[in-house]
Amino acid sequence: MATIGYVRVSTGEQSVDSQRHALDSYKVDKWYSDEGVSGAVKALERPGFLSMYQYLREGDTLVVSAVDRLGRDTIDVLTTVEALTAKSVAIISKREGFDLSTPMGKAMLTMLAAVAELERSNIKARQMAGIERVRSEGKVMGRPTTIDSQAVKTWRKENNASIAVTASHFNISPASVKRACI
Secondary structure, three states: OOEEEEEEEOOOOOOOHHHHHHOHHHOOOEEEEEEOOOOOOOHHHOHHHHHHHHHOOOOOEEEEOOHHHOOOOHHHHHHHHHHHHHOOOEEEEOOOOEEOOOHHHHHHHHHHHHHHHHHHHHHHHHHHHHHHHHHHOOOOOOOOOOOOHHHHHHHHHHOOOOHHHHHHHHOOOHHHHHHHOO
């Protein structure tokens, strides 16, 4: 019976250090992590989580700093917890302060997972509102173009060249040639 710690951050610029520090009191035997992986990605599709899931044994305890480390989608979080409890793994969330494998813990988990999903939806809605505002102001989004699309299109037509030949001639990717020639 081991205590397993799982930590996750959504971007490569973030660090799992604070989550690991928060779990110090649990005397974690083995750590698993996913760094730069969104909580929107299903738990069993994350490489670190999948590896941990395959390692976990009956009687082990999984500790996480917060429920949202398991995921941001209510159904995925509940499915994940169900899969772990089917393996007789106890799940403890430090922030929320309860054992997710108990009936009360499951009830609290359902509510917290729904709140996490709502927050994810709100983040997405704010992001889309910001993008729409920028577009309405006439600003161009994304990385500045570095190729002359008209020149690519004209050269390809004049030389009756394939996408690969055109890409090679301009030293750009085939995808850039396709975008230029649309």
